[in-house]
Amino acid sequence: MKKLFVFIAVAVFIAAAAMASFIRLQTSVTTNLNQGVLKTSVSVVNKGDEPAHNVQAELRVAGQKILLDKVSQLGVNAKYSAAKKVKLNLDQPGQYPLVVVMHYTDGNQYPFSAVTCHTFNHQTGALPTDVFGKMSSSTFWQTGEVKLTLKNLSEQELQVSAKLHTPRELTVIDNDKKIFIAPKSSAKVKFKLENFSALSGSSYQLFAVAEYAKDGFHQTSVIPATVRLEEVRLFLGINYSYLVGLLGALVILFLLIQFGLPLIKK
Secondary structure, three states: OOHHHHHHHHHHHHHHHHHOOOOEEEEEEEEEEEEEEEEEEEEEEEEOOOEEEEEEEEEOOOOEEEEEEEEEEEOOOOEEEEEEEEEOOOOOOEEEEEEEEEEEEEOOOOOEEEEEEEEEEEEEOOOOOOEEEEEEEEOOEEEEEEEEEEEEEEOEEEEEEEEEEEEEEEEEEOOOOOEEEOOOOEEEEEEEEEOOOOOOOOEEEEEEEEEEEEEEEEEEEEEEEEEEOOOOOOOOEEHHHHHHHHHHHHHHHHHHHHHHHHHHHH
């Protein structure tokens, strides 16, 4: 019984040490374009288990970067709301991208950011999608890459401009891509990433935005992906993940010895 108590205490201690507080901002965006003025409303709820600090939304649209109101603290399940009107000068009717970046810090004032991407229509209704794609997810620590595949469903060649939108913790090398896609075919492109300030164990959502013109309309396709930053840590030359697996195997062996073998003997 004493051994069982010690084992449970150690297990509880390990589980408590493994649990970490986190901040998760759930973002929703609404837009309304009227006479060349885009009104954007951003609503954010903190779904984590610790407060976020210095919370501020940033809009990226038509080459502009606009900062919205900042709040010093956003508690658990608390809501952040901000709105902005932006004058746009768009050359063609069609569908355009809007990128929203949420900036915030944790209790230690360490900076983080989260990206989401939306589209809005200018002087047109819904347009058929001629280009769609998929993007690979990736796990890395210092450098990595994601692969974007785009397919052209139309009967004509399309020139596509592709850009990867990431949080500030990541840097994209050679971000602006120009791609020619033949009719009824596909093309692939790679985006190289560098870890600027992301912490190990962090996961981020990225968005590739593909823009092109067809039949006098500007069109946009948004393709999401996820990357995870994982530092490879060694202990006596052995990867930590292997040590965790070994610890799990030892725990199972301990349980079998303590409880399984006595039952077999009986």
